[in-house]
Amino acid sequence: MTLTASSIGRKVAMALSGIFLVLFLTQHFSINMLSVFSESMFNQVSHFMGNNPIVQFVLQPILIFGVLFHFIMGIVLELKNSKSRTVKYANYKGNANASWMSRNMIYSGIVILSFLVLHFYDFWVPEMNYKYVEVLPLNPDRYFEELVHKFENPVRVGIYALSFVFLCLHLLHGFASSFQSVGINNKYSKVIKSFTTAFAVVVPLGFVFIALFHHLTAF
Amino acid sequence: MNLTLKVWRQANPQAKGKMETYNIKEVSPDMSFLEMMDVLNEQLMAQEIDPIAFDHDCREGICGMCSMFINGEAHGPDRLVTTCQLHMRKFKDGDTITIEPFRAKAFPVIKDLTVDRSSFDRVQQAGGFVSVNTSGNTQDANAIPIDKHDADKAFDAATCIGCGACVATCKNASAMLFVSAKVSQYALLPQGKVEATDRVLNMVKQMDEEGFGNCTNTGACEVECPKGISLENIARMNREYLSASLKG
């Protein structure tokens, strides 16, 4: 992998893995959104995603690799970058020339990562356990129940909402930045910036809306 | 104006160095920042204190020698100016001003506020040129027609004075703005196309070897660059680099 040995190669790899995660997020968001409109549709799609061999044994491993690659590379780059200035400034006005989001990708990233750990523990581990460890009978109607059950706890909804605020901050810089990284900066960049900004706000807040919706309508 | 200056003092590259505080009185608002430093040095010499070493040459914003990280920003609070063009009227009577050298692993301190920016020279030597045979029948550059849009962009990129403010400003001490300006200046012109593949590969390789950080697109460099070099150049270099690496 000579490409990931160079600074620009790593940057491009970071951008591509980021865009891949954005695509996954869009897909995840669309399915979750179904749960607001129709219990049966949500169950159908979830059942498909949970039992289709291509999704389970091809797409899921790619996704896991993508997530691991993205945050490990993010941490590698952060370490390299902090070593590139051995003596720090006594007075450094970072906010004079760059946004908070762009300067704190590693922190928004670490919050998202902690959330992912919780999320795995909440949904993915029970799911894997159900299907592949205990091998319980298929039940195409269980998904909606499980989802609603998870959002009964207000503390969990709170943590969930907070994490998505950080995802919003991460994407406000990251999504537009990934275009620059792969070399796209031209007269369409203003349109790209508007689109990515809208995405970065609407999708994370949409997830929060779904959580609140189930929390409030569960009773 | 009366000012309090907190200045980085470091006797030599190995010394530890620390911030020292000096008071300076009756600074004219019309002075440039470097003239103010000259007055401070006169004052220090009169007190038999070693004057503060700082870089400068043209004092008209074209050579890129003057550096200094002033109040947390490269070349101080003003935009599109070098330190030699920064005027004391940008500050207020009674202000405390911190003055530090440009800091990056690839820009080691020589003494006080002077840093060694020869890493830039080595990046430039790795590919920032076109090879021209001086056989006596060299073609006149103006004989090749060039699209006006490309010519303008190449010229904009060529206004980079190699000052290093982009590196000093960047939270990652990345040199991408400088290197991309140098790559773009040639990549946009027919004369530069011939050596484009090796140029971008070699210059980026040298940039990495010098220990500059990785770009995270914060855009701070573009804001602090005295010549207004655009981030478009970085995107162009990324494209150039990608297509060059695919060629192998």
Ligand code: HEM
């Ligand atoms: C669903 C989750 C995530 C999505 C959709 C996402 C998306 C993105 C995108 C699009 C970029 C921009 C890449 C570029 O500027 O070229 C990015 C950058 C970054 N991400 Fe993530 N990310 C996610 C999770 C994480 C996690 C868990 C971390 C862990 C620490 C992380 C750390 C970083 C860092 C440090 C950068 C900046 C790297 C750079 O600019 O070079 N991200 N992310």
Ligand code: SF4
């Ligand atoms: S790109 Fe701007 S800040 Fe960087 S070296 Fe060139 S002139 Fe200086």
Ligand code: FES
């Ligand atoms: S001294 Fe030449 S640019 Fe400032």
